[in-house]
Amino acid sequence: MITLQPGDIDVGGVTLRNHLLLAAGVLGTTGASLQRLLKLGAGGVVTKSIGPEPNAGHHGPCLIRTECGVLNAMGLPNPSKNFVEELAPLEGEPVIVSIFGKDPEEFKEVAGWFAEHAKAFELNVSCPHAAGYGAAIGTDPETVLECTRAVASYGVPVWVKLTPNVTDITTIGLAAEKGGASAIVAINTVRGMRISTAMRRPVLGNRTGGLSGKAIFPIAVKCVWDLYAACTIPVIGCGGVSTAEDVIEMMMAGAQAVEIGTAVMDDVRVFDGIAQKLYAKDGADPASIVGVAHD
Template identity: 55%
Template sequence: MPSLSVHAGGLDLKNPVLLAAGILGTTGASLCRASRAGAGGVVTKSIGSVPRAGHPGPCIVHVDCGLINAMGLPNPSYKDFQAEIDAARKGGVPVIASIFASSAEEFAQISRNLDADALELNLSCPHAEKYGSELGRYPDLVESVTGAVKAASSVPVWVKLTPNTADILELGLAAQRGGADAVVAINTLKAMAIDIETGYPILGNRFGGLSGRAIKPVAVRAVYDLASRLEIPVIGVGGISSWEDAVEMIMAGASAIQVGTALLQGYGIFEEIASGLSAYLERKSITLDELCGMAGRCS
């Protein structure tokens, strides 16, 4: 069978199918379970500098095309989460810590004190005041935050980009100028659901982020645009729920992919996507490297 091992964003991965941030990344046990189920790497939930309760419920609503969530970045703080990262490493794959902060200095403080195999900078959450996309929609802030973390940490730095912008390529180039080892595209799309019986917004925060199959075409386009111009790897995420989706995302230029909402199907999704991808490569008699960015070379 064709090899699925890949070097992406400064990490050696046994396969390119990773667990996305915010999904089953709350404990070392759940991260280990994803690793042992076949994930090539795991990304934790987003961790900040101080404990945060998050938004009042309801925090998640199921819609026809996916999920809308407004968790509000609940977390115990990086100081209390280190034990979960240490436990997650027993799964035998790289553990990428997703971190968030309200300034470059705060990002640097967390990165200096958190021990993980890589850092993923959450500059893209669409529903947390002062965090996420409120910083990540400005290229100068993306560049300064990335540079601060690179200066403070010795591990690879990935920057997760928001799709809620006029030009995601501008953000990707800013991350690259700041020294990022990879960009991750995309996070959720800003969205809302209303109860037609009461007229009230369903989510406690009123609006949240849409994930799931509906956003895959947006993610594919973003990955294609970024991969065509950046000199660093692009990690594709958004709506991937099958090996066919993974092939499409890699053809767009993704060096690796992340799976989130599709975990509703169970932990078996990692092995299902990896084995399907391997069978596809064998049938086509091509390598993973040859598949990556094929759509750009064909245009």
């Protein structure tokens, strides 16, 4: 397998310790859990998505295992502005704060709480199971452009996390780029559901949810491929990454870094495990791998 030279990398205006980031929504709920993942080898961490009002999320069941992934409908639970206190012990660390809102004004309000604490913002315009938020606005290019522009006004790098649940993801990526995004994250979960044949009703409390894990890896690779070809800003791959080989494949499709979420549920030490196989002193220059499959 191809190995890479180790060391810090700069992606989307942020200096990361390596190419592996903790994805939003997985162990990103407290400062302590974020610090733990950094100590366990994550090159950077993305917080749980924070919104304009405290939210308890959907009633359960909120998460189930599938044959090759996880189906969840958490409903964006978060403590809102109170989360600022969790970031105090992480000053100077590569922490990206995930935020959401229903319009540019709410995005800007939430970003204002964290503008002095975050190395970057990740705009959640892609969650498929929160009415009025996430993918409900992230399928409209003009709204994505305006939300990105509103947050970019703080001068902090802005990453925009896109939904795969659209006809053409590049139209949304280009809108984010036009709005001033520093990077694009592809992808969030894919809409899905399961039905209990014994109960004769949907399994999830919200009925439908978002599928993550190995099942969506090929979808994520295709979205990264398309965005790399269409946009000029960096692409960060997300969706089903769990091995060093997956990281290389994502990078060959065009990703400059990757986010890892569902794989953390099976092994909290996944970052270090991947890094041990991914990096070597005599490895290739990472820049020579990004997008090479397009040549």
